[in-house]
Amino acid sequence: MTFLTSKYPELASATLSTCEIQIDNSSWPPVEGEYTVLNKSAPVAVSTLANVKLEEKLVKLNPSGLCMVGKTETENIGIDKIIKNVISNPSISSLILAGKDTEGHQSGKTLLALWENGVDKNMRIIGSKGRRPILKNVTHSDVEKFRKQVQVENQIGCANTRTLAGKIEELSRNAAPAASSSSCGCHGDCGDQTVTMAMPAVSLPEPSAAVPSVTAKKQSKTSIKLDKAGYFVILPSKKNASILVEHYSYDNKLLRKIKGKNGRDIYFTIINNKWVTELSHAAYLGKELARAELSIKKGFKFVQDGA
Template sequence: MLEDNHISHIHSELQEGMSFAKCRKCGCMKEMLENLETTLSANLTDTTSNLLRDTQHWLNQMEPIQYPCIGCAHCFPAVATNSFHQAFPESVQSHLSGCGFEVRENVLFPVAGEYFALCHGEDCPVAISTLASVELAEQLANIKPKELCVVGKTETENIGVDKVIKNVVSNPTIRFLLLTGKDSEGHYSGKTLLALAENGVDDRMKVIGSPGKRPLLKNVTYEEVEAFQKQVQVVDLIGCEDTEKIIEKMQALSQTQSSSCGCTKQGKSDAIQSSSTTILQAKEPVKFRMDKTGYFVILPQPDKGNILVEHYSYDNALLRAIEGKNARSIYWAIIENGWVTQLDHSAYLGEELAKAELSMKLGFRYVQDQTYSHDL
């Protein structure tokens, strides 16, 4: 009976999520459906067979993935995953894809993100995460409370938490992390940060006690987690979007700790050295290889609202014409049909088709780059 309840909950969450276009384009949903299909295929019963049938139907409805996860306030696949793990605990996987990010060295906040660094002097020991309340971060940044060092969102329980840890431990004078705004249901980044502060991580770098979908920290070290736990007090104001109350709490916290926010050399000298990956410096290509499938001529047709793409062989014979309303539909058709075979050629087409689409929207004349054109 317990499993049946979880199966019913999984079904209702995924069914509602698939009614939204944003979910049909989300890597989080696709990953959930694929994992569910694999597990249900190995655990067929009268109850699971119905869910398997619908899961396969939903997979067919998925559109080209545009983002890995956007951390919605209610994340349908994440909520479904939590029930999935309760129904099939043996299926829990530790794999986390797409979890890398650039770490910049010798800067106050080494990991790039959507946050506002304010740092107004020596008395701003508070960092604020607005969790899934994106607009709240900008509201607080515009007010510019003197106690506030940095404010930004944290929408996911893995990469989002990784970034918080990196940016906090690089600035040793941040003593409080104030959690505000709505917690994303399913990901529970706020509850994950509370669990991290209280319990730390296990030997797989999984946050102990987190209710999140996949609280696995892949971009920080155990030493950085320990430093985070020792350095900051994580304060629970989850659910609060009242800027006056948040500022009042921040002022009360600041009064208990006299510290700078690391703007001076003295403050930065005690910062923990963040682990980082090698950053490749991109250079202009030395030469281009011709794609054996031929070349493309891109012709915007603003009067029709279409983009026409002609595909030619290298003896200038027209092979086919592709027409579409936007860049994505055209390059997807080209890739799906195997009319391009090289990654650099695919990248070129994506760039040029985007330019063509933009030219129709903004009214400027489109001129195709000649890298893969018939003039070579």
């Protein structure tokens, strides 16, 4: 049971036991994610773990040999995606783990554990100390292909782009050519210089139910139900670098004030104390607190949305 389903039991029946990955075999990479592809035929992939800015810097630097780079924040779905994308591209022979590891999830250390130890019969990554290192969207065969195909380089904690660029170029120089076949079908034994590389099909776990695709409908402002617990007025202060939230009853009586340095601390305080009882109100509150926090960081005037 998740934090939200414990607070809102009605969500439990709508929560999927697995979050299956959508696969697109018509192009590479087949799995969507937050990453940048620079050269599909290059041999080195980089995970910047929790460091988004490091990804941006490496993309700008664009070192020779870099295939793709992106963050990996979770020790389950994030690793599922890496495995699927790597084994579907035989050019990739090295995976560098760099940047700050994710707290709690420990996606970097979990990737190292996966490469070194594999998974048990329940698809739990052996040796991982992450919160939930269980792979739901790959098979044992996928894991073994990944472990055999790539060398994982531990650069966790390193955010020096020059150091990482040097490592990428070194691994690229030392990479063995990916398996390929010539256009005549002789596997490169003749003088035919036309070489094609086949991207292998990506396997899905069996059984694999179709995942519905839902288009969000435009909602009116009246879609949010009035919360019997009251309403909130959000007052960010750039001067104090803090957010003040006033909680009122519907007869406009001030019930309490909640003050914090960031939106996350405030909405957890509100939810834990059950000062919000409607899901739509909780979603609205999270959105507005995020905007309030951003207004402090970026310096724009915050005007609370009327819901």
